Amino acid sequence: MKVKIISLPVxxxxxxxxxxxxxxGFIKKIDVPLSEGNRWLTVVSxxxxxxxxxxxxxxxxxxxxxxxxxxxxxxxxxxxxxFNVEDVQQEYDRLLKLGVAFSIKPTAMGTVKIAVFNDTCxxxxxxxxxx
Amino acid sequence: xxxxxxxxxxxxxxxxxxxxxxxxxxxxxxYINNHFDKEMNLNLLSHIRFTSKFHLLRLFKKYYGLTPIxxxxxxxxxxxxxxxxxxxxxxxxxxxxxxxxxxSFSTLFRSRVGRSPIQFQKEQFSQSRGNDGFTTLKH
Numbered sequence: 382m383k384v385k386i387i388s389l390p391v392x393x394x395x396x397x398x399x400x401x402x403x404x405x406g407f408i409k410k411i412d413v414p415l416s417e418g419n420r421w422l423t424v425v426s427x428x429x430x431x432x433x434x435x436x437x438x439x440x441x442x443x444x445x446x447x448x449x450x451x452x453x454x455x456x457x458x459x460x461x462x463x464f465n466v467e468d469v470q471q472e473y474d475r476l477l478k479l480g481v482a483f484s485i486k487p488t489a490m491g492t493v494k495i496a497v498f499n500d501t502c503x504x505x506x507x508x509x510x511x512x
Numbered sequence: 513x514x515x516x517x518x519x520x521x522x523x524x525x526x527x528x529x530x531x532x533x534x535x536x537x538x539x540x541x542x543y544i545n546n547h548f549d550k551e552m553n554l555n556l557l558s559h560i561r562f563t564s565k566f567h568l569l570r571l572f573k574k575y576y577g578l579t580p581i582x583x584x585x586x587x588x589x590x591x592x593x594x595x596x597x598x599x600x601x602x603x604x605x606x607x608x609x610x611x612x613x614x615x616s617f618s619t620l621f622r623s624r625v626g627r628s629p630i631q632f633q634k635e636q637f638s639q640s641r642g643n644d645g646f647t648t649l650k651h
Contacts, residue, residue, distance in 0.1 A: 431639065457514055457515040457516055458514025458515060458516035459514075460516070484514065484516075485516075485517065485520070490520065490523070490524055490528060491524070491527060491528030491575060492537060492538060492541075492575045495520075497516070505516075511541075512538050
């Protein structure tokens with residue numbers, strides 16, 4: 382077995398695609414139309430285009446428990462997932478200029494530094510830098 | 513303050529209150545990052561951080577979840593993949609990332625990456641040709 386995809390629930394796939402590509406700098410990898418306007422939509426890291434894909438799936442729209450779970454995590458400030466960066470402070474400064482909202486500013490925590498932002502699609506996302 | 517912020521503060525105070533230990537392991541990791549291509553062992557790493565090798569081993573594992581030598585091996589394999597992608601030969605790659613024996617390197621690479629260095633390199637080239645619009649041959 383191999384890890385090829387991680388799944389991320391999003392409330393609006395088109396809006397999510399814009400955020401993840403235009404703000405975060407990911408690249409669209411797969412975009413397959415499915416029924417009723419839904420898409421099998423994945424993005425990958427620009428630096429690791431053959432690495433794991435992030436599946437932007439519209440589960441909160443179609444499956445009520447997914448919406449409830451996503452909202453509970455969001456309200457508690459808990460990140461749905463995390464992405465690694467070389468320099469958290471640098472990415473924080475860059476994203477802040479692009480209007481991204483942070484619930485946790487760059488914070489050293491032992492051997493890592495973290496920051497948490499709102500992906501505007503229902504999730505908190507954590508950036509992590511290994512110190 | 514959100515639940516997550518409270519949890520971060522709690523974990524910081526319970527797990528990460530010893531700044532001296534953190535500086536030791538972070539310093540060790542940086543040393544490995546900067547010297548992974550040189551001969552390295554636990555004796556050397558502990559000497560650099562003025563600590564006993566067993567203490568360093570325990571600390572590193574406690575904070576990073578793996579031993580310094582496991583971390584060093586991961587770093588070397590990661591760099592080897594970069595070199596192979598850029599077209600460096602297997603033997604050159606082996607020595608450049610700090611391994612001493614090409615056959616042991618190939619065995620280790622296969623166990624970590626799932627294919628031999630040569631297979632990995634061929635796969636990368638066929639992928640990049642495919643991306644450039646050339647026909648990709650698959651056997």
